Amino acid sequence: MTGALWQEALQALRRDRLAMGCAVILGILALAALLGPSFLPHRPDEIDWAHMAEPPLATPGHWLGTDRLGRDLLVRSLHGLRVSLAIAFAATLVALVIGVAWGAYAGFRRGRADAVMMRFVDVLYSLPQVFFVIILTVVFGRGPLAILVAIGAFGWLTMARIVRGQALALREREFVEAAIVGGASTGRIVTRHIIPNLAGPVVVYATLTLPQVILVESFLSFLGIGIQEPLASLGNLIADGAADMETAPWILVVPAACLTLLVFCFNFLGDSLRDALDPRER
């Protein structure tokens, strides 16, 4: 049953040219971030004293120009992309694991356990999240791990809600009842029967969580309370560019375009995936 659903969804997605375009662009960006820096002749912290703040295409070897310290902008952007993507995937994974486990358990157990667990989610939901993420980065110091903790602490809430709703519905299905009658333990039913059948909404929501996480991380890094030098994410690079935009606007434009493209493609792909997996849309 699930196999057929996925096949149909993939077919619908393949017909969607824009969504496929976004998938291809994301693939290229991810590959470039992963492999690009090793194939380029410069290191991200390498200073070219002869070519400082050069515009794109002006100097051979620096295709996208250099920043005010003579560092190659292409390599720095690819590195920033790598940092942003790594944190986004790690934080989304954290959100995924906590959210799915929490939601599936609450939805399956129902009753008081469900009420208490979802009340906890409601309470965290009512907090102003961005500001608590800032407090957490202040508390845990700055750097990749602190950001991961800070974003992960709130990222799982929506996932838990979605999964719980699905789990409540799944619990009524015959195969789950059969497993209960067969004497399977709660843990086994949740891991073997509930969670595998949640794949659709979980994949869609994870795809839509990625751009959110990228934005929060870049937001913090832009303000200087996220990733710290010498490591740089796209947010740091945009902040650098904004500081120099009067004399060298390309330092701003290159990472800004990179981030926008990334977020747009993830959002668009996530929306298309949701439509493709929704039987009512067909």
Add this chain to the structure above:
Amino acid sequence: MRYKCRRMHTVAFIARRLVGAIPTLALVVMLTFLLTRLAPGGPFDAEQALSPEIRANLEAAYGLDQPIHVQFGRYVQGLLRGDFGPSFKFRDFTVTELIAGGLPVSLTLGSLAMLLALALGIPAGIWAARSRGGASDRAVMALAVAGISIPVFVVAPLLTLVFGIALGWLPVAGWRAGRPADLVLPVLSLALPVLAFVARLTRGSLLEVLRAPWIRAARARGLPERSVLLQHALPAALLPVVSYVAPAAAAVLAGSLVVETLFGLPGMGRHLVQGALNRDYTLVMGMVIVYATLMILLNLAADLVYAWLDPQIRRGRRS
């Protein structure tokens, strides 16, 4: 008689929501306090070569030598009197003074941005829905998708680059006693993402409402299209937009951190960023508590507008 009854209903509704906001606010205060005390190191670690005596004196002066529940009690007592404590880094100011100075700037900025987003976003959405599938529809929607994907910290520098530097029409940064020209770019940067989302939301919801049977009934009665659209369809179509106002306000408040830092505006957001960079705990705590209060009040206001627009709630028939 019925009128009075309805008013009682509204008052009870507001009272219930205000009381409901108290636990959330208490939780915000408690969590911010505990989290900042959880942090490794004290506020005076950055300053080098403090002798133990001086450190002990400093900690005694700020009450940091007391057990944590005493500190918390003192902090809450202060809060109730409107005293957010001293700033650890801006020695000449209390946090209350910094908030009092920054809040008007941030509120001006935020409310202008929200007004602009709603005043342009809703008509844009209506316009797009009316010409569904047409060129103006596609143009509005393409702009909306772009607006949603470009975050404030990219919009703001790019707008400055174009209108401030390349064209030279507007001041790039600064705040000269709230001169209107200084506000244009910050407000625009904050409003654009929200505007885009409001336009998309209005269009989608209006298209959905226009399919409803009671709209067909209104048309069958021979009402002009204009009044069908604006008087019958629009109030119902605006409900999702009203629900979006609170998250939008949260986004605007978060965006104001970027905008105030970038344009050098003396608002709360810039103080919060400075406080976070300096690990100035009392400042960060105070700012977060004020922001949380603002958001709770905005949520309440949005709920009231929602109740006023939704006839089912307005007439007290809450199903």
